[in-house]
Amino acid sequence: MDMQVWRSRLESGQWFSHLPVHLQDSLLAAARVRRLSSGQLLFKRGDPPCGLYAVLEGSVRIGAVSEQGKEALLSLVESPHWFGEISLFDGQPRTHDAFGVGQCTLLHIPQAALLALLDEQPVYWRQVALLMSHKLRLTFVSLEQLSLMPAPARLAHRLLMIAEGYGEFDPPRRVLQLPQEQLASMLSLSRQTTNQILKDLQGQGILGLSYGEIEILNLEKLRATCQI
Missing domain, CATH: 2.60.120.10 (Jelly Rolls)
Incomplete structure (x- = not known):
């Protein structure tokens, strides 16, 4: 090319x-x-x-x-x-x-x-x-989030950062090619804890989950989760 x-x-x-x-x-x-x-x-x-x-x-x-x-x-x-x-x-x-x-x-x-x-x-x-x-x-x-934020808020914030390309993308992407085990490793959380948080967010209509993929369905509610 x-x-x-x-x-x-x-x-x-x-x-x-x-x-x-x-x-x-x-x-x-x-x-x-x-x-x-x-x-x-x-x-x-x-x-x-x-x-x-x-x-x-x-x-x-x-x-x-x-x-x-x-x-x-x-x-x-x-x-x-x-x-x-x-x-x-x-x-x-x-x-x-x-x-x-x-x-x-x-x-x-x-x-x-x-x-x-x-x-x-x-x-x-x-x-x-x-x-x-x-x-x-x-x-x-x-580092600040690791010390001060509960796990759900940290996870929501990291998803937002990835969706925004760490400051590179505007508007943010809605679909992230991100396996749950990789997200868990980034956040120093167990896969079980990560899976439970994601399912809770899915139940609230904030995220859609499929194999190796996370879809942001409600960006504003995901931002609100960062403030928990």
């Missing part, structure tokens, strides 16, 4: 669409398209930095597995989100594992090419910092 087609997809996202045109052009000129099959590893915790990625199709699962084999799912990165910027700043190894979910298409800007661009135009570091600061804000929000 032509790079300009991917460009239009990336421009639907807040971060890329607000970049200076010259920086957009430079990123696309350095980029290469990479495809992952479902479950294929992109990088694992401890791997050396390999650059910046954007999801074009499908999604990427970011998480970690303990020595006991328990998996923590931090996020599902979907189009048109970018990820991988932390190792760009500090040059340290990857902090988590990244796997393709379904057939996944990524845009990859190699570390060396990106650092060369930023050395040539240091003013662009601020743009990359904005990408990381947005995620840092979301992390603080999630």
Whole structure:
């Protein structure tokens, strides 16, 4: 597919669409398209930095597995989100594992090419910092919710965040391709607790549930649930 087609997809996202045109052009000129099959590893915790990625199709699962084999799912990165910027700043190894979910298409800007661009135009570091600061804000929000919110409110808020693409989508999506076990892992809840909350929301006419899919039927009532 032509790079300009991917460009239009990336421009639907807040971060890329607000970049200076010259920086957009430079990123696309350095980029290469990479495809992952479902479950294929992109990088694992401890791997050396390999650059910046954007999801074009499908999604990427970011998480970690303990020595006991328990998996923590931090996020599902979907189009048109970018990820991988932390190792760009500090040059340290990857902090988590990244796997393709379904057939996944990524845009990859190699570390060396990106650092060369930023050395040539240091003013662009601020743009990359904005990408990381947005995620840092979301992390603080999630930590606060984990400490203060009851489980139903946390679940409702996370569904809203996913529906809104963590600030990328307006209006929010109504149908989320999200298995219940993945949602449970994101929220550090048991699958049983997650299933019960979802069924309660379904009973109130707020959500519709089907295999691997959650449909938001009443957006305002879901927002109200976040305030419980």
